[in-house]
Amino acid sequence: MPTRRTRRTTSSAKPLLTARTADKHRLYQVAVQHPPAEIDFVTHWFQKLTGRHARRLCEDFCGTGHTACEFVRRHKDNVAEGLDLHSPTLAWGRRHNLAKLTPEQQQRIALLQRNVLHPRGADKAFDVILAMNFSYWIFKTRDALRAYFAAVRAALARDGVFFLDTWGGWECMKEMKDRRRCAGGFTYIWDQHRYDPLTGDLTCHIHFEFKRGPAMKRAFTYHWRLWTVPELKELLAEAGFRRTTVYWETENAHGNGTGVFLPRKHGLADASFVAYLSAEK
Ligand SMILES: C[S@@+](CC[C@H](N)C(=O)[O-])C[C@H]1O[C@@H](n2cnc3c(N)ncnc32)[C@H](O)[C@@H]1O
Structure with missing residues (x-):
């Protein structure tokens, strides 16, 4: 994944000595993911947008379910589902990430081998659905991406919010x-x-x-497919979302990213940027 401008704090992962002994999923989690910051962002903005706490979350393209685990850890009423097609990656997540949760927390999370395009069931009504690390870029046509966004919308609660990230710049x-x-x-x-x-x-x-x-x-x-922010905004609207907000990373006096993302209508022609979007049902 492109490096975010903010240097992330990374947890140590030992032993990571050679290609033979290292575990690629662990390396990915250390190098690429930072679930605490992601869940901070999502829960903060969900509350701002809806006036209530997010309690039901679905992590689409969840891989090892790292972010869903962070969500269930945060509050005793939080429940999470993770969807991914790849059963060995889900199995790794159950063995390594879910296993670190308490038995009670494990009752509130499920990683499922499912296609994110498939209907999720009338009972789902998630407060939040996540599509992070650009995973939805596997959909390469406007029709395919709109169909995915519509499937997400259908699985959200009445005031549910879809959060996704994107990457751009020349x-x-x-x-x-x-x-x-x-x-x-x-x-x-x-x-x-x-x-x-x-x-x-x-x-x-x-x-x-x-x-x-x-x-x-x-x-x-x-x-x-490399998607741009205006294309994503148009497709989210076409899929029925009533409002999309783009969150741009703020900078310190030296022009470095702060890790704080705020709603913006305009961005800068940066070489590379990562931004978040929220789409309200
Ligand atoms: C970039 S990785 C996971 C990224 C993870 N969400 C993160 O934030 O780092 C993309 C994942 O999407 C899964 N995937 C691809 N197409 C899918 C689909 N149609 N439905 C569910 N999962 C899918 C792959 O198996 C893979 O594990």
Whole structure:
């Protein structure tokens, strides 16, 4: 994933010594995800938008369910579901992330092997649905992405809110590699391998390098379409969402990201930015 401007605090992950001993899901969680900040953001803005607390959350494209686990930890009334197609990744999440929850917390979370496009059932009525780390970019046509947004909307409570992130700036069309040292003694490499300006298709890989031994090449690969913020706003409206808000990261005096995202109508022509969107049912 593109590096957010704010340097994230990362938890240490030991032992992460070589490509042979390292676990790619653990490396991904350390390098890419920061569920506490994500849940802080989502719960704060849900309350601002609706005047109540979010209690029912669905993490679409949940992978290991890392963020859903954080949500159930936050409050005894919080319940979460995670949806993903890939059963080995879900199994890893149950073994490593859900296993760290108390038995009571484990009762309030379920990771399900489901397609996010499929109807979720009339009883769902989630307060919040999340689609983070650009996972919805797998939908490469306007029709497919609109259909996904409509499926999300149908699974939300009357005042439910869909939160998603997006990435932009002129560097996202560049074939390049971005390297970052991570806690635990490994290097994360975001490889923007191929961008096709005629289709918008973008293929990216994640590689991991270690102090010793060979790299773990192509630990993860993504075949995406590069979507822009105006296209997302239009498609969310076409799917029936009544209001979309874009949250832009604020900067400190040195021009560095602060990790605080605020509603904005206009952005800056940055080389690379990550922004959040909320879409109200
Ligand atoms: C980028 S990864 C997970 C990212 C995770 N949400 C995060 O924030 O880091 C994308 C995940 O989407 C899952 N996926 C792809 N298409 C899907 C679909 N139609 N329904 C459910 N999961 C899907 C993949 O199996 C993969 O685990």
